[in-house]
Amino acid sequence: MKEAWETIRHKDFFNEFTLMLLASLGAFYIGEYPEAVAVMLFYAVGEMFQDRAVDKARSHIKSLLDVRPQTATVRRDGRWQTVAPETVGVGEEIEVKTGERVPLDGVLLEPETAFNTAALTGESVPRMIGQNEEVLAGMIPTERVVRLRTVRGYTDSALSRILDMVQNAASRKAPTEQFIRRFARIYTPAVTMLALLLVVLPWLYASWNPGFIYDFQAWLYRALVFLVISCPCALVVSIPLGYFGGIGAASRRGILFKGSNYLDAITHIDAVVFDKTGTLTRGVFRVQEVHPSGGLTADELVAWTAAAESGSNHPIARAIGEYAEQQAIMLPAVRSTEERAGLGLRAMTDRGELLVGKAALLAQNQVAYPEDILQIPDTIVVVALDGRYAGYLLLADEPKPDASRAVTALHALGIRNLCILSGDKSALVGKLAGQLGISRYFGDLMPEDKVRHIEEFQTKEHARVAFVGDGLNDAPVLAASRVGIAMGGLGSDVAIEAADIILQTDQPSKIAEAIRIGRRTRAVVWQNIIGALGVKLLVLALGASGAATLWEAVFADVGVALLAILNAVRLLSNKKD
The missing domain is CATH 3.40.1110.10 (Calcium-transporting ATPase, cytoplasmic domain N)
Incomplete structure (x- = not known):
């Protein structure tokens, strides 16, 4: 009742709270006390499971939040001081002990050492970082105490940027998600009106036809069954949860989607265009x-x-x-x-x-x-x-170890329209394309030439293009493509900001994995939509005909919601996609 009143105060009159409130009060009115209690109890149980499912979907983001250190050891006035990371400026020297998390981005002042990068990239194998190379906040030195010179402030660190991207991803809705929300706004008042008509129309018919015996309580009971089963929470909760589960599963593997709309968009990709240096090659000249x-x-x-x-x-x-x-x-x-x-x-x-x-x-x-x-x-x-x-x-330079594997994986997914666009010499680009088995390539390109090629692919060839790049000059083409994918490790900040998807491990093979996660998420979402609507329509028909009771309605409603939620949570629990 409290939730229903709060939504009514905000001029939202038709939602699952008002549906359940009307059903409970109606059941009390006709004396069906056990069934009224059942509606409230099982709806509360369903809400509890929904909350737990949402918490599980958010668990990866929570674990990322937990990796932000609360303190930093900084050298000031000739001695080491423990301070809040927010107070450390760019250019200051900090110390990180073995097993501690790096609080801010910096360059390594020590000889080459190993860092655990799992929190940022999902890599299980420690990464070797050399002297004067960049170390990112959230990494953990595994061999010895290290000293760093900070290059970014606390709020500008790579970890803070990742958290911001993942947390803001929920605000960018997929078309399916937007449709369901619009559908629910129409669907809920429509079924409320149908439930009302289910009571009124037989009464009107009885007034015109004296031979028809009208039982108000029987028809009210059917309307209450209709209200309970029509509750749209299975759709409204499980679909966003499915997309959030997909985003969480991807971020666990070092793939950051900036919104569920991009998770949906990548499933439609039929062409992938690569930059060369730093994307398909190691970028270590x-x-x-x-x-x-x-x-x-x-x-x-x-x-x-x-x-x-x-x-x-x-x-x-x-x-x-x-x-x-x-x-x-x-x-x-x-x-x-x-x-x-x-x-x-x-x-x-x-x-x-x-x-x-x-x-x-x-x-x-x-x-x-x-x-x-x-x-x-x-x-x-x-x-x-x-x-x-x-x-x-x-x-x-040389190709990345998994560049050839990336091409093979994309071919296996049915994406054979692959191309390389590069500012390097055509001969050099052609040599790499031949090594990787990519038949189309263009070299000696300016940034505007890359944009022109992408536009031609998307207009003349009607291709749905994902562009993968890492450099400052890739920002325009990342923005122009259907889906922009940036390398998050070596990539420039401008490219990362312009992209829709970030690959934290800089591995091109992650592109195929991102597509698989997107396709799996979309499949789960549509399974939930078809399953929920199918069961609801069946029980709605049974309820209107008097063949279903409130018990069956509430079990069907809560059961459908729980099945849809469990199906969405599978995205997080599966190790492979």
């Missing part, structure tokens, strides 16, 4: 060769290149910076740096303008360079200083 020109030495060429790239988080930039550090090369000062999307960087130095990136960047700035460097099939970074060609660095 190594400088293989240095080819200086124009009077520069090899060390000078590396120094200028590393100085320009020092502010970038691109894998190539990191590789050049690491190489300069290994060679103990001092970096010259760079006054300002400007990114040229898809081409490289332009920086101002004491020696004049510095251009670092693709050969096309030099061509755009009227800098002459040897034409034969365009024939090099591997990744190169071309450099120009003060308007003159200064040489190039040759780097190597």
Whole structure:
């Protein structure tokens, strides 16, 4: 009665609370006291099981919340102090003991060590992280005490971002979920009116036909049965719970859906388009060769290149910076740096303008360079200083260990329309595509070219495209595709914000797993819809004809709700999808 009154105060007159209240009061009125109590008791029992099911569905998010440390050990005034993580600033040095959770994102100041990353990525095997590499909040050092220098504040950490994404996912409803909510708003008042007509129409018929004996209590009883079985809670609760279960199951495996609408959208995908570097390849480049020109030495060429790239988080930039550090090369000062999307960087130095990136960047700035460097099939970074060609660095990358497995898994799911779009040279992209068994590829693309290709796939070919990327320049195409999937480990913050799904493990094979989870969730949701409506329509017909009692109605209603909820919870309990 309290819940019904609260909803009526908010002008929501027709819902499961008012249906059950009318049924209980009506049963008391006609003297069916045991059945009135049964309606209240079993509805309360059903509510209890629903609450427990919802708690179970939220358990993974709760466990994520529990991994946020309450304290951080920070070095201040020459000594270690225990403070709240929220008070630690960027650039401060923190210490994390073995078995403790890292409170904030930072770079490792120690030699290479192992970290348990299960809370963030679902990986059961510890990850080795080297000196000066990034360690994320929520990871656990497993070998020794480590020191980190923080790179983000508490609220900006990767863990906080994950929690925000998963918790806000409930606000983005799938089309099926939105339809059921709209359906319930029409369905509930409609069945209430039908129940009323079930009492009134026989009375009107009896007034016109004296031979028809009208028994008010009998027809009221049938209307009460009709009200109880028509309660829509099995649909209204189990369907959102099914989607939330799918989101929870996916996040347990390191796949973050930003909403149930994306969980639904991925089931319709029939084409997957990949970026190359950092997505299908490891993104761990190594400088293989240095080819200086124009009077520069090899060390000078590396120094200028590393100085320009020092502010970038691109894998190539990191590789050049690491190489300069290994060679103990001092970096010259760079006054300002400007990114040229898809081409490289332009920086101002004491020696004049510095251009670092693709050969096309030099061509755009009227800098002459040897034409034969365009024939090099591997990744190169071309450099120009003060308007003159200064040489190039040759780097190597390799496919991720599970990239080939990802292609095989997608083919097994019936998705054979695969493509690679990359800013790298076409020859290099073609080489990778051949290794992985992908027949379509396009190289030498600018960010706007990638968007154009995606739009062509979706308009001319009518493909429902999922794009998978990780870089800053992938943000526009992630937003333009039907479903955008970003690599959460190495991916840029902009790409992660633009994407609909985040792969925390950076494994392309997780794409197929995300599709399987989406398809399984959709199947469970439709099982609940068809099963609940089928049983309700059957018992509604029996109730209207007088063949069903209130006992049967309440057992059918609560039973259908519990079966639907248990079916939804299966998404969380199954280990494999």
